[in-house]
Amino acid sequence: MDRAETVSEVTAMRASLIQLSVDSSDSADERRHRAASLVRGSTGDDLVVLPELWTAGAWSYDRWGRDAEGVDGPTAEVMSAAAREAGAWLHAGSIVERDGDGTLYNTALLFDRAGELHGSYRKIHRYGFDTGEATMMGGGADIVTVPTDFGVIGLAICYDLRFPELFRGLLDAGAELIVVPAAWPAARLSH
Template sequence: MRTALIQLSVHASDFADDRRRRAASLVRGRTGDDLVVLPELWTAGAWAYDRWQHDAEEVDGPTAEIMSAAAREAGVWLHAGSIVERDGDGTLYNSALLFDRAGILRGHYRKIHRYGFDTGEATRMGAGRDIVTVPTDFGVIGLAICYDLRFPELFRGLLDAGAELIVVPAAWPAARLCHWRLLTRTRALEEQVYLLACDAVGTHGGMQQAGHSMIIDPWGTVLGEADTAEEVVTADLDMAHVARIRSELPVLRDRVLAIEAPGGR
């Protein structure tokens, strides 16, 4: 299967509608790929807290509409990164959306671990509760977002739910690039999965993004890595490689301690 990470440039001067049109155009150009991925909160800006109320939308809002059409036109599975979702009761969530080749929404994950400590997501957004995996024609995808990378119990929960490939859209800051590189490879290696980590570039909310989107195999090998400009990173994945690695180095079989993750479906 062929994968593509679209490392979008997200700047404070951009407007959400302009970003949607640009992202949709890039997705439509990926005909022939199997899975295309966008970054975290690229419509509103992950660090532009003052924009979230204004740019929040429902799951079937304008971003979903244009991304569904783009997925259908390109004939790809599309992980549309994440949006600022407004629930029916007014609560905001950082929510990932996964569309199939027909443009049908197949996965909806609300970020469980909210970044910010006493600011940002931690005070302005609700926390998701469910671990989400989605069966596809090429394998089971597990969903996580950015700060989730720092919580290995979530990734073990995704593994137990059948994940063979985990997608992590992000808006990771440049100041902690070394953490990004370490955590992404570690999560792929410890769960023996392919990990697709799609970051943004640019500056918004006063925060410069790290870029360096990466595609990593179950051995922890980086198959493709972006730089710090808007670009597309691609790699061909052999999903049978997951089973081979797990058989040749059966560390998952030797697990002794089980940690219960929140929620689950």
């Protein structure tokens, strides 16, 4: 077999990464509508990615309980419409999810071009040891991959980056592209 027969065809895709300023004076609803406007402006992109915990603020622990929602909550509703209007796959960053028994999770949402939720991922590796995310949120257990028209996306969030076994599992599950939204503290910006 010659080399041309073993190399798969590479297709081009266009991705946009949206960075959002999170001001504690903004409500989650104001942030949703600002983010949706930016997503709608990404017409022509194949994939749009928002940051980790942008609706409540990654370091605003006092807001997490108040701004928590289900995977079918207000953020999903607004982001679904924005993905549909942009005609793009939308990784809506992550939300503070509250499940049926009241447990909070750091949960990523992935919408298709028609605005349908095609994947959600609960962050497995929570940041911190005895404060913040590690004590306030439950940990996920599932490796999540989602087939798209430009390849299979694997989902991870921020601190997951420090655990290579997750990425080996994503590759073993068929991931061709891994999306990892993050909200790093100021002390880690140089990293």
